[in-house]
Amino acid sequence: MQQTDTRLEWRKSEFCGSSACVEVAQHADSLLVRDSKNPSGPVLTFDHAEWDAFVAGVRAGNFDFR
Numbered sequence: 001m002q003q004t005d006t007r008l009e010w011r012k013s014e015f016c017g018s019s020a021c022v023e024v025a026q027h028a029d030s031l032l033v034r035d036s037k038n039p040s041g042p043v044l045t046f047d048h049a050e051w052d053a054f055v056a057g058v059r060a061g062n063f064d065f066r
Contacts, residue, residue, distance in 0.1 A: 012036055 008025040021036045031051040033044040046054070057063060 008032070010034070010039070 008027060010023040010025045012021045012023045016036070019037050023034050023036045023039070025032045025034075029047065031046045031048070033046070035041055
């Protein structure tokens, strides 16, 4: 899979008010994350267990640094 695969449906949060956001796509059994400012740049890949743990942490406030 290439990072610029146009078949992927990249999404970003409706709360993103600038170009400084991340985008997420699903590919096979993985979730992909990229920088919206650099769509042809590197992509992080997570399996569903890793993604679920991250989302649970966000919902629990584990990443609220302010």
